[in-house]
Amino acid sequence: MEKIKLGSQGLEVSAQGLGCMGMSALYGPPKPEADMIRLIRHAVDSGVTFLDTSEIYGPFTNEILIGKALKGIREKVQLATKCGAMFTAEGNVIVNGTPAYIRSACEGSLKRLGTDYIDLYYQHRIDSKIPIEVTIGAMKELVEEGKIKYIGLSEASALTIRRAHAVYPITAVQIMWSLWNREVEKEIIPTCRELGIGIVAYSPLGMGFLTSGPNIVNNLDANDLRKITPKFLGSNLDHNAQMFMRLEEMAKRKGCSPGQMALAWVHHQGKDVSPIPGTTKIENFNNNRAAALIKLTQEEMEELDAISGEGAVKGDRYPEGFMKFNWEITETPPLSSWKPEA
Template identity: 45%
Template sequence: MKYRNLGHGLKVSAIGVGCMPMIKGGNILYGEAADPDEAIKTIHRAIDLGITFFDTAQIYGPFQNEELVGEAIKGKRDELVIATKFGFRFDGNKIVGVDGSAANAKASVEGCLKRLGIDCIDLFYQHRVDPNVPIEETVGAMADLVKEGKIKHIGLSEAGPATLRRAAAVAPISALQSEYSLWERDIEEEILPTCRELGIGFVPYSPLGRGFLTGSIRSLDDLPENDWRRNDPRYQGENFAANLKVVDAVGDVAAKHGASNAQVALAWLLAQGEDIVPIPGFKRRVTMEDSAKATDVSLDADDLAKLEAAAPRGGTAGPRYGEAGMRMVRL
């Protein structure tokens, strides 16, 4: 495994593990339900391969995903970088809104630490910007948690350029997590340059287009009835058909390299800068092992040009979320 630096001295494996799909049931389902035993074996195998970076969040489950990750890393904590996220308000297990208040930051970290079974979170993100709470208040509370030794690094998710600047004026921001892939490139215009100006590393989630770029999904019939992606605008009707051209281009490059589509899509992201660390989601060892090999795929100028032609910025058909989801991103 190769390693990269995000912001402010945070060193991680060049490929991380998105743990969201790993719980059985829960509130966000991709594909068939996960087998928790296989999910834990996937984390163990990732550690064996040199992967150090594991990403979870309060809302996955909610809460169950952090518990599973905590169980998996027991006795294996050394050298790992564990990232989790807060920023929502709950009524029991039901998410009832965003909450970026200082009080929620300080209360949430205690639950996260307990579920993960650790005494310090390596990277603590605000999951979504709360438009009703100044980012200075949120990041100020997170900076207090650094001073208290409960977290090591501060992260934001889906923050826009102005928010990033205001946040960085309060405390060092080590990472921004936002969607980025061959079919979602809008961050290249302002957000990624702002991160680089401020020394903030970038962590792409959904780097495989929620599985679309792998080529394993050729119609909605390939997805279970309760799959979250059945509501994804880019998976609907004419959008689905139009977006297959990106998959076909990825497949052509993959065939040239004797690689998988997933490896090529991740290699493309890795080629966009040394400060980029994608976190594809896994629940099985076989897919994790495949994606981990992306660090060995070197795309040449012809490959990059072919992918650029098929997937230019703004070229994907359909928005990445429905209306409610879009109102919560890049604030």
């Protein structure tokens, strides 16, 4: 697996990473620990060394799983985790960007992951109550203490990215980017490239839709997040199936699977992009890894752009309760409004 420079501060990662969330959370019940450890180690042996997790996945259980999987091989991987999104006792998601929380969250992640440092530490969601300068200032202190190496943002607007980058260089922005999530191309991608910030594409397979198409809904567990995600529901699903049919036809001509075609499209977006498809099966991992080797022609790229253009996909990418925490909505107050914590 090829290595790429992610951002302009020195972080080098595998050109394709591994999203680990689904092993423990949100896509049905947790998967067998021994199987997931085997998968993670297989990924690392295969050269996919950029691993992505978060404290909220579980919560906490995904970090614990990865910590177990990395015993004895920590130095072989680039480990990314996140803070800033958390569950309340009632099961609701809240966002916290206060310095005290950022520090305590980092300490917790270090312990669960069984490591002395985190390669890339993201603010998972932006706190609309706390100036971004305050949160990044707290993360900067963690860099200076050697607890994290690089700072990232996830689901941040172009304005938030600029404000954060002015405080301390942002190495990577993690965004939902795929053939059926292209809104970020208008402002966020250009802003990252202007500032020399790497791009980490999560859900590059459209939460599995670009692999399985509309039939995916027939095999979802009752507590799977996709069961309540608008793109997978009713007339939206029927509409989106038309795009998948065109993708499937293209893949057939190319001699690959639809998912591989979709993932290859992300890889062709540039050497500053690392997609992090998630899976819980070694066979699917191998198929995803192979997509990095697929070469698309200019004509094929243009056709893929055409079938995924404006109006090709309908429905919000998250349920309503989740959407309020994403880049389309969240901005933070000015620094001048901040009163330091007592």
